[in-house]
Amino acid sequence: MPERMFTLLIWGAALLVTGALLWLLADTVLQGVAHLSWAFIVDAPEHAGRDGGIGPILVSTLCILGVALLVSLPLGLGAAIWLAEFSRQGGFLGQIIRLSLDVLAGVPSIVYGLFGNAFFSLFLGFGFSILSGGLTLACMIIPVFIRSCEAGLSAIDHGWRHGALALGMSRSTAVWYILLPAAAPAIIAGLMLGIGRATAETAALIFTSGYVDRMPESWMDSGRALAVHIYDLSMNVTGGNAAAYASALVLVTLIVLLNVLAQAMTDRWVKRRIFSA
């Protein structure tokens, strides 16, 4: 009997979680799909977003995400490699950095927004711009990304490291050809988490990349992100619900597409590392 209870509980928990997610998705799809059209995706918004589309907003979102990834990927990977492979085991510096990253990963995004506004927008003079927004998002993604990559690298069997060294291979070769491909699943997981967080972010972007819903003309232009647009439509614009749902549907689809793309690119990269003679 306890066995049956246990099974029931586990099934219940699993169903509850998937159910909630499915409901959320179904709600978004059902309410959003009516308003969705090709014109909606490419047109500029009119009447504060009640009419028209989300073309410029989509472009701004991708640009902000691009800046964030361009900065956080190399920095994050480099830091993770240093922490996992080159820092002294149990060393003071490594511990301090890990602790700082864990604290930073837990900081609310609004705080990143204020920091980004003070540092990138005002102090560095980037103003309300795609650049400021992207850099702020990068700051936000990096701690989680580093810890995820580091965990992936640290979980790798020591046998491979010793094997590579015993063959007289340099540590950079070992990292590049053996350890990074082996840690690829963890790196992807960290990347997807980052993409998800960055694309869904509002609080950190309101003060940094701003509200302007025109098509951006350069990195220094202000650009409204999709999540900010949804927030604005649902909170400040009466009669904006239909457009908000449609935008949410686009946002969810975008995140799924980006994840698939990241997975495919990493797969290709790993295959090339493994099989090229």
Next chain:
Amino acid sequence: MTINNSTTAYTLGNMTLGQACCTPVPHLQIKKLSIAYAGNTVLDDVSLDIYKGCITALIGPSGCGKTSFLSSLNCLLALIPQASVTGHIYFDRDDIIHDAIDTMRLRRRIGMIFQKPNPFPLSIRRNLTLPLREHGVRNRYLLAEKVEQALKDVGLWDEVKDRLDGSALALSGGQQQRLCIARALVLEPEILLMDEPCSALDPIASGVVESLIKRLQGRYTVVIVTHNLAQARRVANYAAFFWMKERVGTLIEFGRCVNVFEHPRNPLTLAYVRGQAG
């Protein structure tokens, strides 16, 4: 015969008994080697010669420093934080502990096989070409030739020639270990260090790897750590018996394998090889 003018060949045990299996020309000379981790000595005052082209087995109970000793021979121990090595290891006129040597080159000349087979998570071919490329071999034909030769040397060629681009991790444990040996051999080392290479394998795979090790005799100098006394007897020309004295590992007896097993000079060795101690 000596490698280094200031040192002479070091042997223990009665050398007149038993058949001469290979000429005792020292390839590595170890003098007063001690190893400590964070100030705790684990191996103390070991002096011994490793003879060229011979197979030397290191036997003794767990924890007496055999593996530490083995990994000091290719400077792998130096990578462990807080490990310190004192004494001398002479190889080709250099003292690899004190002289400034190129450890990458040294490790190319002194290969190592680990207890747990550790083929890289790459294709079978790439497991062999990656170290070759690292050491400057770029020519495609030469690479292919060396890969084939190394796989033939370990008797793996017929088993894997049709799936060289398949994952090395799909091989069985015994095949993986032979691939690791091939990966070491492809760099044409002079010495091979083996840390219990058969202990993670089933008896049949273990037998295959053992016969392979036997065939290496003469072409390579082999130092093998093993807990399998019968195996040490079957493959080795020389045996070194390590034991714990007051929680510190030390070398008790070194000599021709047959002497160590049949006519040990030290009562501890006798007790160990007869299974009465350890």
